[in-house]
Amino acid sequence: MPTITDVARLAGVSSSTVSYVLSGKRSISATTRARVEKAVADLGYRPHAGARALASSRTNVLGVVVPLRADVNVNVIMQFVHTIATTARQHDHDVLLLTQEEDAGLQRVTSGALVDALIVMDIEAEDPRVAVLRAIAAPSVLIGVPRDDRGLTCVDFDFEDAARAAVEHLAGLGHRVIGLLGSPPETLRRRAAYAERVRGSFEAAAAAAGVARAAQACEVGTEGVRAALAALRAEQPELTGLVVHNEAALPALLAELARAKLRVPADVSVVTIGASDASLHLPQPLDSLDMPAREVGRVAVEMVMARLDGPVAAETRLLAAPLVERGSTAPPRRPARGAAGAVTPSRRRSARPR
Amino acid sequence: MPTITDVARLAGVSSSTVSYVLSGKRSISATTRARVEKAVADLGYRPHAGARALASSRTNVLGVVVPLRADVNVNVIMQFVHTIATTARQHDHDVLLLTQEEDAGLQRVTSGALVDALIVMDIEAEDPRVAVLRAIAAPSVLIGVPRDDRGLTCVDFDFEDAARAAVEHLAGLGHRVIGLLGSPPETLRRRAAYAERVRGSFEAAAAAAGVARAAQACEVGTEGVRAALAALRAEQPELTGLVVHNEAALPALLAELARAKLRVPADVSVVTIGASDASLHLPQPLDSLDMPAREVGRVAVEMVMARLDGPVAAETRLLAAPLVERGSTAPPRRPARGAAGAVTPSRRRSARPR
DNA sequence: CGCTCGAATCGAAGCGCTTCAACGACCGTA
DNA sequence: TACGGTCGTTGAAGCGCTTCGATTCGAGCG
Numbered sequence: 001m002p003t004i005t006d007v008a009r010l011a012g013v014s015s016s017t018v019s020y021v022l023s024g025k026r027s028i029s030a031t032t033r034a035r036v037e038k039a040v041a042d043l044g045y046r047p048h049a050g051a052r053a054l055a056s057s058r059t060n061v062l063g064v065v066v067p068l069r070a071d072v073n074v075n076v077i078m079q080f081v082h083t084i085a086t087t088a089r090q091h092d093h094d095v096l097l098l099t100q101e102e103d104a105g106l107q108r109v110t111s112g113a114l115v116d117a118l119i120v121m122d123i124e125a126e127d128p129r130v131a132v133l134r135a136i137a138a139p140s141v142l143i144g145v146p147r148d149d150r151g152l153t154c155v156d157f158d159f160e161d162a163a164r165a166a167v168e169h170l171a172g173l174g175h176r177v178i179g180l181l182g183s184p185p186e187t188l189r190r191r192a193a194y195a196e197r198v199r200g201s202f203e204a205a206a207a208a209a210g211v212a213r214a215a216q217a218c219e220v221g222t223e224g225v226r227a228a229l230a231a232l233r234a235e236q237p238e239l240t241g242l243v244v245h246n247e248a249a250l251p252a253l254l255a256e257l258a259r260a261k262l263r264v265p266a267d268v269s270v271v272t273i274g275a276s277d278a279s280l281h282l283p284q285p286l287d288s289l290d291m292p293a294r295e296v297g298r299v300a301v302e303m304v305m306a307r308l309d310g311p312v313a314a315e316t317r318l319l320a321a322p323l324v325e326r327g328s329t330a331p332p333r334r335p336a337r338g339a340a341g342a343v344t345p346s347r348r349r350s351a352r353p354r
Numbered sequence: 355m356p357t358i359t360d361v362a363r364l365a366g367v368s369s370s371t372v373s374y375v376l377s378g379k380r381s382i383s384a385t386t387r388a389r390v391e392k393a394v395a396d397l398g399y400r401p402h403a404g405a406r407a408l409a410s411s412r413t414n415v416l417g418v419v420v421p422l423r424a425d426v427n428v429n430v431i432m433q434f435v436h437t438i439a440t441t442a443r444q445h446d447h448d449v450l451l452l453t454q455e456e457d458a459g460l461q462r463v464t465s466g467a468l469v470d471a472l473i474v475m476d477i478e479a480e481d482p483r484v485a486v487l488r489a490i491a492a493p494s495v496l497i498g499v500p501r502d503d504r505g506l507t508c509v510d511f512d513f514e515d516a517a518r519a520a521v522e523h524l525a526g527l528g529h530r531v532i533g534l535l536g537s538p539p540e541t542l543r544r545r546a547a548y549a550e551r552v553r554g555s556f557e558a559a560a561a562a563a564g565v566a567r568a569a570q571a572c573e574v575g576t577e578g579v580r581a582a583l584a585a586l587r588a589e590q591p592e593l594t595g596l597v598v599h600n601e602a603a604l605p606a607l608l609a610e611l612a613r614a615k616l617r618v619p620a621d622v623s624v625v626t627i628g629a630s631d632a633s634l635h636l637p638q639p640l641d642s643l644d645m646p647a648r649e650v651g652r653v654a655v656e657m658v659m660a661r662l663d664g665p666v667a668a669e670t671r672l673l674a675a676p677l678v679e680r681g682s683t684a685p686p687r688r689p690a691r692g693a694a695g696a697v698t699p700s701r702r703r704s705a706r707p708r
Numbered sequence: 709c710g711c712t713c714g715a716a717t718c719g720a721a722g723c724g725c726t727t728c729a730a731c732g733a734c735c736g737t738a
Numbered sequence: 739t740a741c742g743g744t745c746g747t748t749g750a751a752g753c754g755c756t757t758c759g760a761t762t763c764g765a766g767c768g
Contacts, residue, residue: 001465003754014718019756026757027715046466050407051754054723059404061468064451068436074428082422085453094468095451096415099439111355112400113724114415114448221635248635251605255637258609281575281602283609357724368748373726380727383746405724408753467754 002043011039022047053113062088062304063115065098065105065129067122072187073247076275076293080121080143083297091305110138117304119143123154125193139307141300144193151314153307155299158318159194159273160201162289165323166243166271167205167213169287174331175241175269178206179232180215181253182245184224188217198245198273212236220248225256240268240332244286247274254283269329273321285326292319356397365393376401407467416442416658417469419452419459419483421476426541427601430629430647434475434497437651445659464492471658473497477508479547493661495654498547505668507661509653512672513548513627514555516643519677520597520625521559521567523641528685529595529623532560533586534569535607536599538578542571552599552627566590574602579610594622594686598640601628608637623683627675639680646673 008015013032020026021036028036039045053059064084066077085095096115098105100122106129109115116138120129123144133140134151142154163180170178180202182188183195199215206213214235218228228249232239244253250272254264262268264284276290296319306312362369367386374380375390382390393399407413418438420431439449450469452459454476460483463469470492474483477498487494488505496508517534524532534556536542537549553569560567568589572582582603586593598607604626608618616622618638630644650673660666 048754049466049468050404053404054408055756074432078428085451097449097451112403114403222637283576402724409726
């Protein structure tokens with residue numbers, strides 16, 4: 001491996017000049033620059049990352065804490081990670097992967113000068129890591145918003161707005177009784193911030209629209225979906241609209257609706273809240289509040305980069321999800337004060353899947 | 355941030371002694387060791403990764419190239435990545451994430467001394483990266499086996515064995531006509547090594563067992579599954595057994611079979627080849643050759659670690675997938691020389707989903 | 709004409725660690 | 739008693755880079 005000294009010798013300059021050519025931190029004459037660049041290319045020189053980090057106290061590495069739980073949507077995580085990695089490269093940074101399990105990982109990589117900054121995903125309402133992040137010198141960006149976000153820089157989907165938009169969409173079509181098929185109980189139990197916010201905003205928007213509603217957590221898998229649907233139906237027999245905030249349960253939900261001979265949207269309208277490509281391989285496309293995962297990843301990196309040179313005020317940014325209609329919603333068959341509940345199959349007349 | 359000098363001063367020893375205590379490379383008296391360890395703890399000292407890398411030419415970082423294509427199973431990737439990260443930590447290493455897109459990424463991180471070694475996933479039969487890996491000084495382990503694996507260290511599932519076992523399982527139950535629902539065409543097109551090997555081994559095992567067969571690539575999604583099934587049926591109308599090597603298509607497949615009023619296993623037996631948890635949230639559990647993804651990740655790290663201290667001979671290791679029966683296979687209804695094809699719904703008598 | 713100023717370059721210090729050679733102390737052995 | 743050997747410890751060199759003055763040179767200015 002050639003060193004900066006080799007390059008300097010070949011170019012006939014001092015090593016500090018080479019350094020300045022590479023960093024652009026001082027002005028260099030065009031001829032010198034050319035000679036140095038040629039030498040770099042000829043030797044295939046690459047600065048030694050460790051030496052550079054030691055001398056400059058900058059590693060050009062970004063730490064990313066990735067959640068690897070069973071109950072979070074792996075697709076979305078991958079989209080985040082991918083975008084983060086790509087965007088980081090555009091800023092000449094690499095990405096160091098940290099897992100959730102290692103308790104002291106955040107401290108280890110920052111005080112060991114392995115990374116310059118951190119991006120932490122899957123933040124819970126009362127996340128113990130925010131205290132750590134507040135204490136750490138390195139800048140950090142959270143993907144997700146904890147209950148108390150003072151002094152923290154966060155970015156996330158605007159779940160509250162999405163839930164509100166979903167409710168208003170259904171209400172606008174004339175639905176008077178709607179249900180929320182929410183995140184898995186485990187997600188709620190650990191108080192994932194987003195799950196709570198969807199639920200709260202769903203309730204509020206329904207109340208504001210004067211719509212009757214029920215909400216249920218929902219285990220992924222056929223059993224879970226069946227149980228959750230039954231619970232919703234028990235609470236609101238006349239349910240005609242469904243907001244689903246549980247991407248993994250979508251295939252099972254559609255299967256279950258088909259089994260119960262309920263057509264979408266003729267018998268039930270369905271709106272999902274989730275990653276933009278979640279409903280891609282479903283048997284039927286669904287209206288959705290498409291969460292811009294790539295955008296969130298990109299913004300997270302931009303925010304953290306901005307904080308690497310000079311302090312920037314803390315800020316929480318929520319990205320809106322556009323409502324994309326794909327034909328899974330329609331006005332309810334029995335508007336407003338109709339008699340029988342559309343969702344109870346036994347009461348229905350002639351429903352057959354085509 | 356305290357430095358090793360601070361620790362040395364507090365412990366009343368030289369900095370080299372501290373270094374030796376930390377690395378264990380020389381014998382240290384118990385009392386000195388205790389004093390140093392106390393000083394380390396009191397100061398919350400963490401060695402500076404860059405300085406360490408510079409002095410020792412070891413970064414204790416592992417580069418991992420993660421595929422982020424649409425057509426590979428994200429779940430499996432995540433399992434790999436997770437296990438790799440966890441196992442690497444057990445060896446006191448961190449993980450640097452590299453994406454496929456960056457062409458010169460492998461050279462950049464190795465010659466820039468960002469990583470000590472590389473793990474590269476999703477290897478294709480004629481992968482251009484193997485040439486690079488051969489040329490690089492840093493040790494590397496491939497997950498997946500290229501056509502020419504000479505001089506390379508690889509680890510992978512034993513797809514050939516899995517396909518053979520799937521075929522023999524069906525043949526053993528008496529099925530005389532079977533089909534393979536394979537990877538998406540895109541996967542085959544880019545010559546992913548594993549897709550080719552499943553196909554080849556399926557053919558060979560079926561031939562050896564004297565079983566008639568057909569094989570089809572299969573797009574994920576309802577449309578793709580429907581088309582692939584139709585093609586199989588066209589080629590082999592009397593099909594009674596299905597080997598599926600396409601995890602993403604499983605939900606759609608089950609939905610499609612249900613729609614065609616084909617019961618599993620009464621009308622069709624199904625065996626899948628895939629990640630151990632792929633069939634977890636399906637409406638119906640499926641017999642499966644469970645690919646031990648975590649084990650592959652672990653082995654990859656162990657192999658690369660072994661090669662970090664001293665050269666070890668190149669080696670390709672294939673991990674067997676156990677056949678787990680979950681009730682989706684049974685002897686065919688019309689054994690051997692029966693008349694009508696079981697898969698053609700029109701000819702069937704009274705099939706109703708229960 | 710002498711001075712200042714900016715541009716271009718260089719030398720050297722130093723970032724925090726590892727590791728080698730060397731050294732003293734202490735042991736057992738001849 | 740003297741001597742080689744082992745154990746525990748140390749000082750110093752050096753890993754490859756950045757960065758801070760210092761230096762030189764030519765241009766611009768009064």
